[in-house]
Amino acid sequence: xxxxxxxxxxxxxxxADGSKPDRESLETLRDLIVGAEREQIxxxxxxxxxxxxxxxxxxxxxxxxxxxRSTQDRKLTxxxxxxxxxxxxxxxxxxxxxxxxxxxxxxxxxxxxxxxxTIRRMIQSFNQALERSMSWQGLKWRVESWRTxxxxxxxxxxxxxxxxxxxxxxxxxxxxxSLHHVLAEDTIAQDADLVSAMLTAIRDFVHDSxxxxxxxxxDTMEIGDRTVWVESGSNAVLAAVIRGTPPMELRDKLRETIxxxxxxxxxxxxxxxxxxxxxxPVRPLLLDCLQTQYRxxxxxxxxxxxxxxxxxxxxLGAGTVWMIQRHQSAQIALDSLLSxxxxxxxxxxxxxxxxxxxxxxxxxxxxxxxxxxGLDFPSDRIxxxxxxxxxxxxxxxxxxxxxxxxxxxxxxxxxxxxILHFLGHAPxxxxxxxxxxxxxxxxxxxxxxxxxxxxxxxxxxxxxAGLKNLMICFDTGxxxxxxxxxxxxxxxxxxLNVIFTQLDILDEYGEIELTGHTDISGTESLNKELSLxxxxxxxxxxxxxxxxxxxxxxxxxxxxxxxxxEDSETCRQRNRSVTFRLVGLSGPLKDGGKS
Amino acid sequence: MIQKKICMLGAFAxxxxxxxxxxxxxxxxxxxxxxxxxxxxxxxxxxxxxxVNLILWDIQGDDELQTFRTSYLKGASxxxxxxxxTRAGTLDTAERLCRTAVGTSRQTPFLLAVNKSDLxxxxxxxxVRLTRLESDGWHIVHTSAKTGWGVDEAxxxxxxxxxxx
Ligand SMILES: Nc1nc2c(ncn2[C@@H]2O[C@H](COP(=O)(O)OP(=O)(O)OP(=O)(O)O)[C@@H](O)[C@H]2O)c(=O)[nH]1
Ligand SMILES: [Mg+2]
Numbered sequence: 001x002x003x004x005x006x007x008x009x010x011x012x013x014x015x016a017d018g019s020k021p022d023r024e025s026l027e028t029l030r031d032l033i034v035g036a037e038r039e040q041i042x043x044x045x046x047x048x049x050x051x052x053x054x055x056x057x058x059x060x061x062x063x064x065x066x067x068x069r070s071t072q073d074r075k076l077t078x079x080x081x082x083x084x085x086x087x088x089x090x091x092x093x094x095x096x097x098x099x100x101x102x103x104x105x106x107x108x109x110x111x112x113x114x115x116x117x118t119i120r121r122m123i124q125s126f127n128q129a130l131e132r133s134m135s136w137q138g139l140k141w142r143v144e145s146w147r148t149x150x151x152x153x154x155x156x157x158x159x160x161x162x163x164x165x166x167x168x169x170x171x172x173x174x175x176x177x178s179l180h181h182v183l184a185e186d187t188i189a190q191d192a193d194l195v196s197a198m199l200t201a202i203r204d205f206v207h208d209s210x211x212x213x214x215x216x217x218x219d220t221m222e223i224g225d226r227t228v229w230v231e232s233g234s235n236a237v238l239a240a241v242i243r244g245t246p247p248m249e250l251r252d253k254l255r256e257t258i259x260x261x262x263x264x265x266x267x268x269x270x271x272x273x274x275x276x277x278x279x280x281p282v283r284p285l286l287l288d289c290l291q292t293q294y295r296x297x298x299x300x301x302x303x304x305x306x307x308x309x310x311x312x313x314x315x316l317g318a319g320t321v322w323m324i325q326r327h328q329s330a331q332i333a334l335d336s337l338l339s340x341x342x343x344x345x346x347x348x349x350x351x352x353x354x355x356x357x358x359x360x361x362x363x364x365x366x367x368x369x370x371x372x373x374g375l376d377f378p379s380d381r382i383x384x385x386x387x388x389x390x391x392x393x394x395x396x397x398x399x400x401x402x403x404x405x406x407x408x409x410x411x412x413x414x415x416x417x418x419i420l421h422f423l424g425h426a427p428x429x430x431x432x433x434x435x436x437x438x439x440x441x442x443x444x445x446x447x448x449x450x451x452x453x454x455x456x457x458x459x460x461x462x463x464x465a466g467l468k469n470l471m472i473c474f475d476t477g478x479x480x481x482x483x484x485x486x487x488x489x490x491x492x493x494x495x496l497n498v499i500f501t502q503l504d505i506l507d508e509y510g511e512i513e514l515t516g517h518t519d520i521s522g523t524e525s526l527n528k529e530l531s532l533x534x535x536x537x538x539x540x541x542x543x544x545x546x547x548x549x550x551x552x553x554x555x556x557x558x559x560x561x562x563x564x565x566e567d568s569e570t571c572r573q574r575n576r577s578v579t580f581r582l583v584g585l586s587g588p589l590k591d592g593g594k595s
Numbered sequence: 596m597i598q599k600k601i602c603m604l605g606a607f608a609x610x611x612x613x614x615x616x617x618x619x620x621x622x623x624x625x626x627x628x629x630x631x632x633x634x635x636x637x638x639x640x641x642x643x644x645x646x647v648n649l650i651l652w653d654i655q656g657d658d659e660l661q662t663f664r665t666s667y668l669k670g671a672s673x674x675x676x677x678x679x680x681t682r683a684g685t686l687d688t689a690e691r692l693c694r695t696a697v698g699t700s701r702q703t704p705f706l707l708a709v710n711k712s713d714l715x716x717x718x719x720x721x722x723v724r725l726t727r728l729e730s731d732g733w734h735i736v737h738t739s740a741k742t743g744w745g746v747d748e749a750x751x752x753x754x755x756x757x758x759x760x
Binding site for chain 2: 173174176191193194201205
């Protein structure tokens, strides 16, 4: 600069060392030398000192300055970051709305998408859980799971699935080392390191074997029921293990992902030396590839409907079985009533398991309720209407006969073709009442009691037979009753009492005839007199003992009608006696006959 | 997690698969089942408190009938060349494979496992050759997949070499 070089004589040291300069002259000198620049300097000072002007100046260059600096290094960012952070914080503290407004357009869609996805998954898993637990298909799948040895969840998934990305590997292309690996829920994890290496080895092998172009690599593999899709970038490959039939959009998704990874990690991928830690942040990108698509469900009838149908069928079935059982038990009850003697059923039907019967019932038959009680048939399930009647069933005729005739145990009854036979023996009184009692006995046409022995007749017969063997003996020529015969008198009296009692029972009449006898010694006229006296003697004794006199007749036969005709002392003794006979019998007993 | 790809190289039947089996599963079998293509195994080793995943590529033995598949070698961090001391010729194969895999620049770490050291050495197997190779910068370990001798040592030497520890 020209002026500067001319300035050199007036170096700062000059005036200080020289004589004290005159202030005014110095001022004049200054004007002379820098007069022209002085205004400029003044102008500069005002620009720098006046904040308004200075701000105006800087505002002109700030955009260029920032642009310039940020291309040079990151200092500006570092410098500004705390301030900006502080500014945002204070802005949010004061009023979050502007910030919210600003970022909402960017955040909103992704938040909504995340929420929708979560809800969709929840509903889906709930639906599936519900369906698999109840449906017929669920049962089929259980069988399939058991048959194939696959887990139930796996079987369900296979059937519901269009496709599902089970695992995604990010593999370093050259070394085949696994950079990162994600897998879907419920899938069995393989060793990602081994799988990555093997995939790479296979691809290498194929590449070598077919001598393909560098770009032309194996990108689809079928392994069992899984498909592996490989999408390669220059330094890394993305391998997705898929079940089902994936759509082409998934390919696009994989390609996008690997490209994005390359974009972000290019540096790290090309310098990869085995440390996988820097690739940890790719996780969300890989997770995004774990897509699943389930089959569209045909609108199906709700499982509840089938449950109800099943319940109704079961109910009807059970009801039918119940009805059949009720009907059967009613039928059994009816059968047992039909076979019960003394009961004749005219009308019967079974309605809703209840037995309705009407008919005749012998009063002597078992009570129907008793019959049914033995069958455990509830009494509230039977309605009965009975008319009383006399059964002609032989057992009932007999029953009735016993009931009405009330025979003593010594009588045996038999019934044959309406004829009632009596066997054995019975008191006279019962026998005489028999025809009256038997009158109107249903089922009995005739009584047959000829073989029936009358107890009272028998007793009379045996008494009168005994009487014949009894006699009172007298001393020779004497009419008086000897003392020794008093005892015989007693015996005769009691026999006579029996006889008269039986006669009363049999409603018969009879008398006792006393016959006096003598032996052959002496004259017959004297003997006749003696024998009559002897009979009269016994008569008076009997009357004394209470035998009614009008029922006694006496006669004396002397020796004309001897008891014993032998010529011996014993025989003669027996002829000196009185004998007894029952006479004047009326009716059937006349000659010891029967009734 | 640090991952490293290691390739096992050598002539057929030298014991590559056996060495890997011994190292990974601690087992040994007398049966010879030749490897077709490549067999991959994994072993995690702890080096100074840090886990390193070794991905072992056991590549089918080299023979004259097929051309060697170099694509398996891509991205390998290290090589284990295996020779069989009962067959002298296997050392030639190891040297040839070293040139293919490691190249002359020798940037990738490698070692030579002289295997089957439990068996008697082939008279033609020249120990002087081993000394020469060592002076050429080769790291040599005598191993036996059968007894386990030197196996862990070989692998962990390489692992350390790879991780720079
Ligand atoms: N005694 C002994 N036998 C070994 C040893 N290592 C391997 N073998 C045996 O050698 C045979 C071959 O072993 P592999 O491990 O299959 O050999 P490889 O190198 O994998 O063979 P390819 O896969 O065909 O290339 C097998 O029968 C092994 O039992 C060892 O250290 N000692
Ligand atoms: Mg093998």
